[in-house]
Amino acid sequence: MPQLNGGGGDDLGANDEMISFKDEGEQEEKISENSSAERDLADVKSSLVNESETNQNSSSDSEAERRPPPRSESFRDKTRESLEEAAKRQDGGLFKSPPYPGYPFIMIPDLTSPYLPNGSLSPTARTVSWFSAHYYYETNDYQIDVYLQMKWPLLDVQAGSLQSRQALKDARSPSPAHIVSNKVPVVQHPHHVHPLTPLITYSNEHFTPGNPPPHLQADVDPKTGIPRPPHPSDISPYYPLSPGTVGQIPHPLGWLVPQQGQPVYPITTGGFRHPYPTALTVNASMSSLFSSRFPPHMVPPHHSLHTTGIPHPAIVTHNVKQESSHSDIGSLNSSKHQDAKKEEEKKKQPHIKKPLNAFMLYMKEMRAKVVAECTLKESAAINQILGRRWHALSREEQAKYYELARKERQLHMQLYPGWSARDNYYSTGSPKRRKARPKRLAALMKEDISLRR
DNA sequence: AAACCTTTGAAGCCG
DNA sequence: CGGCTTCAAAGGTTT
Incomplete structure (x- = not known):
C-alpha cells in the first residue's frame, strides 16, 4: 500500500485512505495505459451494456461481482437501451471521437511511482503531481510550467526556476508548518472542468456570482459538452491559508x-x-x-x-x-x-x-471529458463510466487523487474546525433533507431471509 | 419542485 | 468492531 504521506504527522485525514486500491484495477489498468480513448470508451460501453447481464468480460466485471446488485434494474435497463440505441446511430458508436489522443491517461507521462521508498515524493514526480504542486506554490514561472504541463500533459515541461524546484523539494516532505503556508485552490467555476483544471473541490456556484469575468467563463460548453480552448487564466486561484502570507x-x-x-x-x-x-x-x-x-x-x-x-x-x-x-x-x-x-x-x-473524496475529485475533473466524448448526458450513466475508469487508473494516478482528497480534508478542517459530517445528516439539520431512503439491497435481502424463516 | 439514479470514499451511527 | 447509512458532485429523469 503506498503511503502518500511522508509521515510528517500532518495527515489529519483518514489513515486508511490508501487502503482501497482495488486489485482488479491493476488488471484493468494494464489495458489502458496505451489504449486510445475510443477503445477505452468502447470497453466501457460494452461492459456497461453487459454488466447487468453476463459477466463474460473478466477484465472489467470483477468489480461488478464484488458489488451488491443494484436495487433496481429499471434505470440500468434504460441506460442500456439508450446505449444500444446509441450504438446503432452514427458510426455505430456511442461515443464521439476522442478530443484527446491517448485520453484518459494523458495526465501522467511518467507512470513510475512518484514516491520514494520512504514515502516522500520523488523528484521525478514533477510532471506527475502537477496539481499537488499547484497546492503549494505560487511562483509565477512554476505556474507557467504547471500550465504547460496541464495543457500538454505529455510534455515534460521542465520546472522553471530554482525557486520552484526548491518548492517542489519542500513539497516532498510536507510538514505542518509547510501546510500552513501552502495555497489550496478552493474555488472552481461552474462547468470549469478540463484536464487543465486542478482539482478544486468547492464549486463556486455556491457563491452565486453574478457575472464572473470573461476569463472565468466555463471552458466546456454546457450545451454541447465540447471543451473550449483553455485559457491561462483558467489556472485555478489559490486559497491563501497562511495568515502571514x-x-x-x-x-x-x-x-x-x-x-x-x-x-x-x-x-x-x-x-x-x-x-x-x-x-x-x-x-x-x-x-x-x-x-x-x-x-x-x-x-x-x-x-x-x-x-x-x-x-x-x-x-x-x-x-x-x-x-x-x-x-x-x-x-x-x-x-x-x-x-x-x-x-x-x-x-x-x-x-x-463535506470535503470531496478522491473519487469525487476525479469525477469532477473527468466528467466533462466523458460527457464530451459520449453521447450520454445522464449523470448516472456518466458516473458508471467514471467508476470504471477510476478502477482502471493506476495506483499512481489514483494516488494523486487520494492525496488531493487528503489535502481537501485538511483544508476543510482548517476552515471549519469543529465541523462534523454529522452536521449534514438530514436527521440533524441538513437543508437537503430527504425522505428516508429505501434500505439497501443487502439489508433488504437480509430482511427477506429473516422473513422467510 | 423534489427526489431519484449512479459512482466511490469518508465518516457517523448502531448493535 | 463490523456493517450499514448518509453525503459529497452532476444533471437528466421520474414522481
Whole structure:
C-alpha cells in the first residue's frame, strides 16, 4: 500500500485512505495505459451494456461481482437501451471521437511511482503531481510550467526556476508548518472542468456570482459538452491559508461581489462540536487583509472561527422559505419563541458541505471529458463510466487523487474546525433533507431471509 | 419542485 | 468492531 504521506504527522485525514486500491484495477489498468480513448470508451460501453447481464468480460466485471446488485434494474435497463440505441446511430458508436489522443491517461507521462521508498515524493514526480504542486506554490514561472504541463500533459515541461524546484523539494516532505503556508485552490467555476483544471473541490456556484469575468467563463460548453480552448487564466486561484502570507496574494475572488443572502463569514464560534482541532485564528494581518481587500460588509467579525474570512463554496445557506415558516410557528407560542429563534439561528447557519473524496475529485475533473466524448448526458450513466475508469487508473494516478482528497480534508478542517459530517445528516439539520431512503439491497435481502424463516 | 439514479470514499451511527 | 447509512458532485429523469 503506498503511503502518500511522508509521515510528517500532518495527515489529519483518514489513515486508511490508501487502503482501497482495488486489485482488479491493476488488471484493468494494464489495458489502458496505451489504449486510445475510443477503445477505452468502447470497453466501457460494452461492459456497461453487459454488466447487468453476463459477466463474460473478466477484465472489467470483477468489480461488478464484488458489488451488491443494484436495487433496481429499471434505470440500468434504460441506460442500456439508450446505449444500444446509441450504438446503432452514427458510426455505430456511442461515443464521439476522442478530443484527446491517448485520453484518459494523458495526465501522467511518467507512470513510475512518484514516491520514494520512504514515502516522500520523488523528484521525478514533477510532471506527475502537477496539481499537488499547484497546492503549494505560487511562483509565477512554476505556474507557467504547471500550465504547460496541464495543457500538454505529455510534455515534460521542465520546472522553471530554482525557486520552484526548491518548492517542489519542500513539497516532498510536507510538514505542518509547510501546510500552513501552502495555497489550496478552493474555488472552481461552474462547468470549469478540463484536464487543465486542478482539482478544486468547492464549486463556486455556491457563491452565486453574478457575472464572473470573461476569463472565468466555463471552458466546456454546457450545451454541447465540447471543451473550449483553455485559457491561462483558467489556472485555478489559490486559497491563501497562511495568515502571514495572506496579505501578499491577490485574492482570486477579487471579482466576487457578495450576493444577497449569500454567506460571507458564516461560521460562528459556538456552532460546532469539535472533532476537528481548532486550528487557526484570525490574526492582525488577516484582519488587515479583510479590511483592505474586502468591502466593510464582507469583513468578518473577529469572533468568527472562519479563519480565512473568504466566502467558501462549500457553504450553502438554508432556504429563506424554511426559516420563515419556522419563525411563524415560533411566534405562535411565546414559550416556544426562544426555541424557535434558536432553531432559526441554527438554520441560518450555513450548510458546510463535506470535503470531496478522491473519487469525487476525479469525477469532477473527468466528467466533462466523458460527457464530451459520449453521447450520454445522464449523470448516472456518466458516473458508471467514471467508476470504471477510476478502477482502471493506476495506483499512481489514483494516488494523486487520494492525496488531493487528503489535502481537501485538511483544508476543510482548517476552515471549519469543529465541523462534523454529522452536521449534514438530514436527521440533524441538513437543508437537503430527504425522505428516508429505501434500505439497501443487502439489508433488504437480509430482511427477506429473516422473513422467510 | 423534489427526489431519484449512479459512482466511490469518508465518516457517523448502531448493535 | 463490523456493517450499514448518509453525503459529497452532476444533471437528466421520474414522481
